[in-house]
Amino acid sequence: MKVEILKPKAYCAGVSNAIKLAYKAREENPNKKVYVLGMLVHNNFVVEELKKKDIQVALDINAIPNGEVIIFSAHGHKRELDEIAKQKNLIIYDSVCPKVLNNMKLIEDNVKADHYVIYIGQKGHPEAEACLSLYNKVILYTNNILNNYHIENDDSPLVINQTTLSILDIKSIHEEILRAIPKARIANEICGSTRLRQEAILSLDKDVDLIIVVGDNNSSNTKRLLEVAEASHPEVASLMIADASELDMRICANKNHIVISSGASTPEDIIDAVYNKIVNY
Ligand code: SF4
CATH class of the missing domain: 3.40.1010.20 (4-hydroxy-3-methylbut-2-enyl diphosphate reductase, catalytic domain)
Structure with missing residues (x-):
């Protein structure tokens, strides 16, 4: 059985920079509470890692106490939030992707x-x-x-x-x-990271018989990968999982060529764990 991880693999530059900025915000403000407004990037494992470093999630800007730190997500934020953050005297870190x-x-x-x-x-x-x-x-x-x-x-x-x-x-x-x-x-503004991941699926070898997409159900680019797989290779089984624990190995039985694709916000170790689960089965 051949098992292959498609490239690009792991974080895109935008996600990687957002995570670095969040840690920088934590480090530069040791005596403050640090909040991300919403999900910094659309992957729950990333959000949980940030929580371990005392970087919390606020779903509403008004839930953040005045004078603390706010991190805006990689996806951008509504314009009016800048004014509210200013009025609340929040220290702003904006991780919006370029x-x-x-x-x-x-x-x-x-x-x-x-x-x-x-x-x-x-x-x-x-x-x-x-x-x-x-x-x-x-x-x-x-x-x-x-x-x-x-x-x-x-x-x-x-x-x-x-x-x-x-x-x-x-x-x-x-x-x-x-x-x-x-x-x-x-202006076709699909980003390079999203486009390359989809193109890798579009150009799969004819002998592929299972496509596994690894990523979070909140992630737009991950969900599009599954849609592209289903639309372009309707004869091939395809599924999306958040991590290796969600992979039922019965679907891999009798497969000859399995490919693993992943969203731009999926941590590399999560992708590797899926690969290892299959090859070590
Ligand atoms: S998926 Fe594209 S737009 Fe989103 S953070 Fe990554 S590079 Fe930026």
């Missing part, structure tokens, strides 16, 4: 140039919420948005997206938008 920041800058430049922005993303995801909070002229793409979009307001809006979407889905959405708004300007 790729997300770059999208925000593109949105800002376009709105300042009097354009509308159509944003393709998941309602409720922190990155999408952060980008949508920037300006009223940023509109979330939904199935019926194009019926209600007034082309006379702007016939060449910017079309931009959450960094962790599926390269298969976004292609068809772009085509649909261009049919309705032919002069729309498409």
Whole structure:
């Protein structure tokens, strides 16, 4: 039986930097309470590791006592939270990924140039919420948005997206938008880390007979990996697990070629443990 770990493996640069910043915040403020607003990155094992270093999670900024430390997540945060943090005299560490920041800058430049922005993303995801909070002229793409979009307001809006979407889905959405708004300007902003992971699945050998995706159920880029696997290799069994304990070895029985893919926020030792469980079975 051949077992292979697909690359990229382990943290993307954005996740790695966010974790380093959280530890820096802890170290630089030994006498303060340190909170991450929401999940720093979408992996529960990472969140638990941070808690062990006394870096807590706050689900609401108002739950953080005045004057303590707040860390904003790698996904970005709603604009109004900056003002609230200032009023509460919080010490701010912002771990937003440069790729997300770059999208925000593109949105800002376009709105300042009097354009509308159509944003393709998941309602409720922190990155999408952060980008949508920037300006009223940023509109979330939904199935019926194009019926209600007034082309006379702007016939060449910017079309931009959450960094962790599926390269298969976004292609068809772009085509649909261009049919309705032919002069729309498409900025495909799926980040390199997300794209490369999906491309590795798309180009799998024909003899692969099991795809295992390792990552957290909260992680957008991880869930997209499973979707890409299911859409591109419907004849191959595929599943998503958080860690080795969730892997029922009966599914590996009689398999000849197993591949392990992983999300951008999945710790490397969790991926290695899945690999070792299979090869040592
Ligand atoms: S998945 Fe992409 S956008 Fe998200 S933190 Fe990593 S590099 Fe940044």
